Amino acid sequence: MSTEEELKQERVSKAEKLRALGVDPYGGRYPDVMSTDSVRERADGLNLAAGDMAEGERARVAGRIVLQRVMGNLVFLTIRDAAGDLQFGLSKKLLKDHWPAIKLLDLGDFVGGDGCLGLTKTGELTLWADDFKMLCKALHPPPEKWHGLSDVELRYRHRYVDLFSNPEVRAVFQRRSAIIQAVRDYLISCGYIEVETPALQPIYGGAAARPFTTHHNTLDMDLFLRISPELYLKRLLVGGMERVFEVSRNFRNEGLSTKHNPEFTMVELYEAYADYNVMMERVEGMTALAIERLDGKFKRPYGEVELDYTVPWSRRKYGDLLEEFASVRMTDVDAVRKKADELGIEHGGMADAVVINEVFERTVEHHLIQPTFVYDYPAAVCPLTRRHPEDPSVALRFEAFVNGMELGNAYTELNDPRVQEENFKQQLSGQGETMAIMDEDFILSLEYGMPPAGGLGVGLDRLVMLLTDSKSIRDVILFPLQRPK
RNA sequence: GGGGGCGUAGCUCAGUCGGUAGAGCAUCGGCCUUUUAAGCCGCCGGUCGCAGGUUCGAGUCCUGCCGCCCUCACCA
Numbered sequence: 001m002s003t004e005e006e007l008k009q010e011r012v013s014k015a016e017k018l019r020a021l022g023v024d025p026y027g028g029r030y031p032d033v034m035s036t037d038s039v040r041e042r043a044d045g046l047n048l049a050a051g052d053m054a055e056g057e058r059a060r061v062a063g064r065i066v067l068q069r070v071m072g073n074l075v076f077l078t079i080r081d082a083a084g085d086l087q088f089g090l091s092k093k094l095l096k097d098h099w100p101a102i103k104l105l106d107l108g109d110f111v112g113g114d115g116c117l118g119l120t121k122t123g124e125l126t127l128w129a130d131d132f133k134m135l136c137k138a139l140h141p142p143p144e145k146w147h148g149l150s151d152v153e154l155r156y157r158h159r160y161v162d163l164f165s166n167p168e169v170r171a172v173f174q175r176r177s178a179i180i181q182a183v184r185d186y187l188i189s190c191g192y193i194e195v196e197t198p199a200l201q202p203i204y205g206g207a208a209a210r211p212f213t214t215h216h217n218t219l220d221m222d223l224f225l226r227i228s229p230e231l232y233l234k235r236l237l238v239g240g241m242e243r244v245f246e247v248s249r250n251f252r253n254e255g256l257s258t259k260h261n262p263e264f265t266m267v268e269l270y271e272a273y274a275d276y277n278v279m280m281e282r283v284e285g286m287t288a289l290a291i292e293r294l295d296g297k298f299k300r301p302y303g304e305v306e307l308d309y310t311v312p313w314s315r316r317k318y319g320d321l322l323e324e325f326a327s328v329r330m331t332d333v334d335a336v337r338k339k340a341d342e343l344g345i346e347h348g349g350m351a352d353a354v355v356i357n358e359v360f361e362r363t364v365e366h367h368l369i370q371p372t373f374v375y376d377y378p379a380a381v382c383p384l385t386r387r388h389p390e391d392p393s394v395a396l397r398f399e400a401f402v403n404g405m406e407l408g409n410a411y412t413e414l415n416d417p418r419v420q421e422e423n424f425k426q427q428l429s430g431q432g433e434t435m436a437i438m439d440e441d442f443i444l445s446l447e448y449g450m451p452p453a454g455g456l457g458v459g460l461d462r463l464v465m466l467l468t469d470s471k472s473i474r475d476v477i478l479f480p481l482q483r484p485k
Numbered sequence: 486g487g488g489g490g491c492g493u494a495g496c497u498c499a500g501u502c503g504g505u506a507g508a509g510c511a512u513c514g515g516c517c518u519u520u521u522a523a524g525c526c527g528c529c530g531g532u533c534g535c536a537g538g539u540u541c542g543a544g545u546c547c548u549g550c551c552g553c554c555c556u557c558a559c560c561a
Contacts, residue, residue, distance in 0.1 A: 002512055002530030004495045010512065051519085067522070074518035091518065107511070120519050144496040144510050146522050151496085153553045165496095208561065254560040255486095357561060381561070399561085406561080472554095485552065 008139050014104045015137045023101045027135035030112045033062045037083035043117050043125050053118035053128060061086055061127055062112035062135060064164060065105060067145060075102060076126075079111070080164065088113045089126040098132045107145070108138030156474060156482055169475075175294060176464045176476055180247065182290040183267050183460065190282070192243040192269060197232035199225060199249065203439050206230030206384070209252040212262075225251035230384065230455070231442045233270050234413065237453055238445045245269035247460070258472040259405055262481050265460045270413070274454035276396050279410035280373050282456055283400050284311045287371075290467060302403055302469050305369060313371040313400070318360065321374060326363040330356055330378065331393075339363075353380030368401035383423035385411040386452075400458070402466055410456035417446035 015025040034042075039059050046054050066085065067078035073092035078085050092099050094115070105111065113129035120126050143149040148165040155162040155169075163170050184194065202221065204211045206228030214223050229248045236244045251263050267286075271278060287309055291298055298310045319330040328335040333352050340347045340355050343362050347355045356378050368374065375398035379387055382395035396412035414420050424438045464476040474480035 002494070006530075007495055007512060069520045069523050070517085071520065071523080072517040074520080076520050076523085078521080087521080089519075093518080120521090122519070122521075124519085124521065126519085141495055141511055144498095144522095146510070147497045149496075151492095151553090153492090154496090156553090210560085252560070255558085257560085258555085260560065354561090361561070377561095409561090483552070 004140075007141055011106055011137060011139045011141075014106065015139075017104055018101055018134060018137065021100055023134050025134055025137035027110065027112075027133060030060075030062055030133060030135060032060055033081075033112065034059050035083040036061060036063070036079070036081050036086040039086060039117065039127070040084075040125060043119075046117070048117075048119045050119050050123040051121040053116055055116060057117045058115065059117055059127055060112065060114045061088075063110065064138075065107055065109050065111060066142070066165075068105065068107055075105075077105070077111070079113070080167075082170075084167075087120075087124050087126045089118075089120070089128045090132065091128070094128065094130045095132055101134055102132065106138060106141070108140065108142040109134070110136035110138075153482075156480055157485070159479055172464075172468050172470060172476060173478060175468050178293050179290040179464050179467055180265075180267075180460055182293045183286045183458075183463075184245075184247070186286045186289045187243075187245045187267075187269060187282075190243065190271075190285070192245045192271075193241065195233070195236060195241070195244045195246050197226075197229045197236075197246055197248075199251075201226050201232075203437060204228075205437050205439050205442070207250075207252075209254055212251050212253050227252050228266075228457070229268050230457075231439055233268060234450060234453075234455070235442065235445045237270050237272055237413075238448055238450045242272035242451070243270070256481065258474070259462065261461065261473050261477055264473070264477075266457045267460055268455070268457040270453050270455045272451040272453045275412040275452070276375065276398050276410050276454050279454040279456040280313070280315065280398065280400075282454075283373075283408050283410070283458060284313060286458070287463065287467075290463070294467060300467065300469070302466060303471065305403065307370060307402060307466065309371055313373055315373045315375060318374050318376050318378075319394075321364045321367075322356070322360055324364075325367055326359050328359070351380055353378035357381050365401065365406075366404040369403055371400065371402045371407075373398045373400055382411065383426070384414055384420070386414045386416075387419075405462060405466075406459070407462050407466070408456060408458035410454065413450070413453045413455045415446060415450040415452055417443055420446055 018025040039061060046057060048054055061079060063079040063081035065077050066080045069076040075090040077088040077090065079088050090102055095102060112133040112135050113127050114131035115127050115129040118126055118128050143161065143165045149155055149162050200223045202223060204224040204227050209227045211224040211227050214225065216223055227250055229246050233244055233246060246268055248266050248268055249263055250266055253262065254260065288311055291309060299306055299308045322328060322330055326339055328339045336356050336359055337347060339359050343359065345358050376388060376394045377397040379393050379395040382397045385395035385397045388394040388396055398410050399406050400408040421443050461473050461476050465473060468476065470476050
């Protein structure tokens with residue numbers, strides 16, 4: 001009895017035996033359960049000594065059986081709920097009527113128990129059940145009890161198994177929730193309101209990426225899954241919503257990596273009458289609140305390095321970094337192209353600004369380990385950004401880098417409709433055209449007048465990676481894309 | 486797409502030079518009322534990712550394919 005099918009059949013027949021005993025193997029309502037952590041909290045106040053049973057201190061707990069120790073007429077179960085683990089003590093003496101059903105328990109089943117709290121003689125907090133309910137028969141055995149599920153492919157394909165057998169995985173997603181909640185709370189405290197804009201868009205824009213295409217049957221029209229919410233959020237600035245943010249699932253039809261998933265989550269925000277300097281403070285502020293909610297540690301390990309998120313983060317000019325690490329001036333196009341040759345970059349058909357950016361990515365980015373804002377980008381790669389008032393070849397844009405990875409991207413927003421229209425019309429060779437697709441309604445909105453503003457997008461999956469010391473974006477996305485087997 | 490690695494029982498993993506497929510956990514049977522990965526005794530469980538090839542003989546060597554991981558490229 002040990003192939004996968006035989007193991008399952010064994011459990012199916014146990015479910016039938018339970019029914020024959022008059023026990024529903026799939027339970028039903030089980031009200032007034034306490035979480036295991038609140039049970040522990042209560043037990044702490046009882047000053048129990050090892051071996052004590054606290055008469056009258058009753059509790060009801062439900063969860064999944066993750067360990068089982070059977071000693072004839074005494075059974076210890078380790079029960080896991082959302083908060084943690086708790087030991088059940090089941091004795092034939094207290095549970096005579098239930099005993100035939102208890103003999104049919106397996107690892108992985110959900111059960112509920114009701115009884116008095118106590119400590120065993122080794123001091124383990126135990127719920128000594130005098131009432132018991134079968135809540136769900138599991139038909140598949142859980143993974144090995146010590147190592148859990150460690151096969152990476154199975155972990156992603158059967159994330160539900162990963163989650164219940166590897167508590168540290170569940171902890172990462174609890175922290176993810178806390179981080180995103182902190183981001184929301186921070187922005188709300190700054191006077192922002194949360195909005196929702198279309199994920200299905202007739203024209204895609206706001207970023208440079210290939211989209212996923214779909215089709216609406218009734219309207220018989222192609223639609224794109226958004227690569228960015230930018231152009232819609234800016235329309236809200238036109239409409240008089242002065243501080244808006246969206247937690248936006250974006251979709252980009254590009255490659256997969258430890259830092260890229262085809263669908264990913266950003267927080268994108270726009271603030272009227274601000275600029276990109278204010279946006280730097282927003283990045284610092286949301287990160288700081290997230291860290292405080294987690295553990296308050298601003299110096300945190302990430303792999304082999306220690307990252308220091310203490311505010312303020314370093315602010316470095318794009319051109320200065322290019323000189324420091326590539327030894328070329330942004331303005332010296334010949335030198336930049338020569339450097340590109342040295343790096344083996346095929347730059348024949350590329351616009352100057354694109355070549356500069358290629359050189360920057362290859363020479364500078366991997367040096368940006370500690371949290372750093374890089375500001376004032378070559379204007380030609382920033383079609384949605386306001387130009388520097390003293391140097392129109394530079395755009396008022398920054399990117400936030402941590403551990404060599406882009407965490408966020410922000411602009412002092414372009415609100416001149418004529419300049420925006422020109423930028424849309426301009427073809428950026430070697431850059432793809434996605435950022436430069438004409439959106440006439442967006443131009444129309446700018447013609448009605450958009451207040452000067454700062455705008456920012458922060459990759460929340462990446463923020464969660466950094467703050468939870470996760471090496472891959474798949475470790476912070478519950479169901480990362482996998483090819484069907 | 487390029488390069489590298491991995492794929493053996495339900496799970497976690499061994500498998501030497503090419504010579505009968507192994508362990509632990511789980512399951513199943515037995516003992517057991519204070520265990521903590523409970524313990525002890527006994528049994529069952531395999532298309533070695535798939536398909537070919539070389540060989541007297543392939544988990545092992547070769548080729549192709551599938552899946553996953555890492556990395557580079559792409560994706561600012």
